[in-house]
Amino acid sequence: MAFDTWLIYLLAATGLSLSPGPNGLLALTHGVLHGRRQTLWTIAGGALGFTLVIALSLFGIGALLKASLAALVVMKWVGGAYLVWLGVQVWRAPPIAPTIDDTAPAVGGGTLFRQGLLSAVTNPKGLLFFAAFLPQFVDPARSLFVQFAVMAGTFAVVEIATEVAIAGAAHRVRPWLQRVGRRFNRACGGVFIAIGAALPLRG
Numbered sequence: 020m021a022f023d024t025w026l027i028y029l030l031a032a033t034g035l036s037l038s039p040g041p042n043g044l045l046a047l048t049h050g051v052l053h054g055r056r057q058t059l060w061t062i063a064g065g066a067l068g069f070t071l072v073i074a075l076s077l078f079g080i081g082a083l084l085k086a087s088l089a090a091l092v093v094m095k096w097v098g099g100a101y102l103v104w105l106g107v108q109v110w111r112a113p114p115i116a117p118t119i120d121d122t123a124p125a126v127g128g129g130t131l132f133r134q135g136l137l138s139a140v141t142n143p144k145g146l147l148f149f150a151a152f153l154p155q156f157v158d159p160a161r162s163l164f165v166q167f168a169v170m171a172g173t174f175a176v177v178e179i180a181t182e183v184a185i186a187g188a189a190h191r192v193r194p195w196l197q198r199v200g201r202r203f204n205r206a207c208g209g210v211f212i213a214i215g216a217a218l219p220l221r222g
Contacts, residue, residue, distance in 0.1 A: 020158060020169050028156050031214050032174045035152070036181040038109060038207035041138045042069075046182035049131060050189030058186040060131035065182065066175045068139025073171045076149035081163040095219040098151030102215025105148065110208030113201070155219065 020028070036043070042065040049058040080094065139145060157166060185192060 020156065020161065020166050024156055024158070025169065025173070028170065029173055029177070031152070031155075031210075032177045033181075034207065034210035034214070035148075036174075036178045038210065041142055042135065042178070043182060043185060045135060045138050046186045047189050047192065049134075050186030053126070053131070055183065055187040055189075057128065057131065059183070060128035061135035062179055062182040062186065064132035064135025064137075065139045066135075066179050068136040069145070069178060070171045070175055071140055072145050073149055073153070073174060074167060076146060077153050077157070077163065077167045077170065079150070080154055080157060094150075094154040098154050099215040099219035101147065101151040103212050104215075105151075106208040106211030106213075106215060108208070109211060110205050112204045112208075152214075155214070 045065070046058055046062055049061045083094070153170065156170065157163075
């Protein structure tokens, strides 16, 4: 992956990690209930789950590319349209309002890890998103495995850093999101719309 393409991918991955989603909400909830240190298990499970989803999406794209390079162009435009649609949905979404049960019993790290993993891999929107998102950055002339390592590694690091920050500041972030959540959703939705509209136009 060319360095300038990676920088664009990094910015897009950061926008995705900051946007409302089940794993971010889970990190926020677990941060309130269990504290940042224990929530690291949740975050690690989610990072592994996202890596698996990226692998499934990217190697599925690779199999399609073997059949036709023209398929990549089609995927870019279809994927771009999906990202614009998703951005509109996020823009119109109500503010995040996690339900916190302060009487919930303490749980072990293995349970939190499993919850984070399942939250990432069982969300069909995640697979659809990456199937739309990743083709914008795939270079058919370069090693698909190397591109997978770069994309998955970059996204995992960004996601972990974002969720650690969310979990650590959960008690302060939660009321803030409830107060300005609609504007926050519109900002994240705008990021998706911009990605979907602009990236398919790149050479």
